Amino acid sequence: MALNVKYFFITLLFGSIVAAVLLKPFETIKVKKENIPQLKFVSFESFEITKKGVESIGFGSEALKYEKRLTIKFPKFMRQTKKGIETVSANNGVIVEDSYVRLYDFVELSRDDNLTIKSSKMLYDMKTKLYSTEGNRFEAYYGKNVVTGESLKYYQKSGKIFADKIYAKIFEEDR
């Protein structure tokens, strides 16, 4: 029986339906879009500009932009505050859009009026403008005075600092 073209396509169609229904694909890799870097920046500088002008400047040696987050190597952010310029830097950082900035490995926050805070980790909540070491140990230098402890919270707006398990060394003037 000559297999003319019509029967060939019918057989092909029937075969693909059977394949689609019965045959299970052996391996599928479902890659979430979130985990694929969309952009890569190298030695970048970014400016946060509002009606007031340049509010903050960000630097980094390398950054990967994902759908909802930005991971940065050697991030450094500078922001103008009531107490002068505030600089925060670390070896690594992650910015989650409009939510928080997580910094880790040699985090240092310093302010023009001689306040410096060092820790291994720090979280900055963009909404409450709160820096927190999230239970980790810290060292804070205020002029020549030194305070060490745990769970530091620094409210950027009010300048208030809270912490636990404190050891402080206060420097007095020689009389």
Next chain:
Amino acid sequence: VEITADHFEASDVKKVTKFIGNVHMIKGVDELNASKVYVYFDANKKPIKYEAIGNVKFTITMNDGKKVYKGESGRLVYIPKTEIYELYENVKLFDTKLDRILIGEKVFVDKQSAKARVEGSKEKPVKFIFKIEENNASKNR
């Protein structure tokens, strides 16, 4: 000055640092324990006043190193510039050298002159407690 405490609060605006909970403070040879200690700073971040509040127990050594006062009070204020301790509320001061106890409402201890000045109140007059050593002759009469 070394301070340990459970909690810590600092405020730039008010220039005060609060140490709260089991506060232990060592200042040179002086030492104190209290529930809270507030440290007030000047514009150059130098401490200008210490205030200990609640269950204050202290050891104060005069600058000449000879006289030591131990004691307790409800509140204690120390001014680094004048080196004067101001003690308030149920003050009990024990002069370890003269072995006498001094009780009052307000006591000022001057580390430089090694003098203590006591003030009482109408309801709570000043009280001195000290031992009298009687010699044997007067005993046998």
